[in-house]
Amino acid sequence: MTIRDPACEESGMPRKLPLHVHKQLTRHKKWVFYFRIGKGKRIRLPSPADPLFKSAYMAALTGSPIEAPKVHEGTLGWLWERYTTESAKWAGYSAATQKQQRLIMAKVLEKNARHALTAFTQDVIQEGVDKRHETPAAAGNFLKTMKGMFSWAKKMRLVKVDPTVGVEPPGYKTDGFPAWTVDDVKAFRGKHAIGTPERLAMELMLLAGLRRSDVVLVGRQHINGRILSIDTMKTGARVTVELSDDMLKVIEATPRRGLHLVENAHGKPFTKESFGNWFRVKCTEADVTKSAHGLRKLSATLAAEGGAATHQLLAQYGWSNIATAEIYTKGVDRKRLGIEASRIVADQIGNIEIPHPNSGEGLSAKNAGKTTSKK
Structure with missing residues (x-):
């Protein structure tokens, strides 16, 4: 109760x-x-x-x-408690980010909650990053958590020095989740028929580029006619897309008990985590070794290749950072510009005149004529 x-x-x-x-x-x-x-x-x-x-x-x-445990002033536990209850920066994080950082700090505080803040130097923070080097993403998230807390503490004059300044983030390169291909979409469609929740989920993510955290929330209340609008869970940005005739048919063909478009086997909405696990199983059944996020990447790629500009990608996918959109547009622009440049070069090559021969059959024939005339 x-x-x-x-x-x-x-x-x-x-x-x-x-x-x-x-x-x-x-x-x-x-x-x-x-x-x-x-x-x-x-x-x-x-x-x-x-x-x-x-x-x-x-x-x-x-x-x-x-x-x-009792929290003593001037300790790491005390700072974390103040940061998570008083900081506007913390309050501005999404629920998913707050949960992620709380889990990170729960492990840190197990051994360090009562340690004085002066004990946390730049070397200590760097050591925390380095010992997580085998999982670069975890190292990066640990550093982000510490930076958020200590930068706020410095502004509030709770610490004299921000120990995260100058700490090197983990050095690794990754393209993240692998993007789906058109063949993956064909394979998934071939396995999962229209009318199943997995087919509806895939088509929604492909057309609208929704994240899994938004797919589990979207419902009839977000659709007006053929226009779908929803405030994204991760950034709070509102995305608005037009649903195609085919997409509307898939929605109508999929049975549901409530407002949510995608429901689990019990007629209930998914959580973000349960949806991710469920959808991965459905991908495996179709011999697609990709995730839900990789489908969003294909959607953005198709949009860019179709001529969508950077500001259009920002609007559809709810991105706030222009650099994210340019990941897709730059690649397409480079390909288009490269093709255009090669055509220009070909035209210029065609303008190069072929020189008159200084030797060969023409010259021999000319000399032969001169010899005959002298005779």
Whole structure:
């Protein structure tokens, strides 16, 4: 059983608190949470948004409580708590980014929560990056988390020096998720017929370029006529696309119980994670060794090859960084410009005049004529 919690709604935390969990506003204007049954002992819990909350709550519920450690001023745990409750930068992150960074910090704080902030030097942060070198993405995310927290702390004068300044990010190059090909689309269509949720999901991602976090949310309420508009989960940018006749037919042919266009086998909407796992299985069934994100890449490539300009790609795919759109347009432009340049070179080659011969059959015949006339 859960109850609605208006305070949590305002702070971006879950709108409902579990049974026996109570909140209290401290003199520092900060919400703290306790577990208490009736008039029994109060047990301090982590924030409901903290990855450690669930285990602490279950321990209290079963009679073996794990008290949330006391946070001492000037420690890493203290800074992280202030950063995640007071920083506008943190509040501006998407729910997915906040979750990712909380999981990263949960592991860091296990051993370092009570360490003084002065202990975290540039060398220490660089060491943290370097020890994650076998997983460059994890190293990069660790550094982003630390940069966000310490840059804010420096501006708020909570630390004298930002230890992340000058720290080298992991050196690696990757093209990320492999893009789908046209043959992949044909193979998927050949395996999954119109009327199945997997076919609808694939066609939506291909036409609209939706991320998996948006595919699980999009529904009838986002469609007006043949126009689909949705605020993307990752960036909050609104994308608006026109649905083709074929796309509308696929939508109409796919049965559903609720508003969501893509539902699981129980008629419920997917979570982002469960959708990714489910869709990968459907890809494997069609002998397509790609992911949902790779389909978005093909969509952007087709748009660029069809002549879509940078600003059009920004609008359709919800990107805020022009460099992302130029990844697709530059490659197409280079190909087009290269072809055009080669045609110019060919024309110039054609303008090169063929010189008159100075020797050969013509000259021999001329000399032969002169010899005859002398005779």
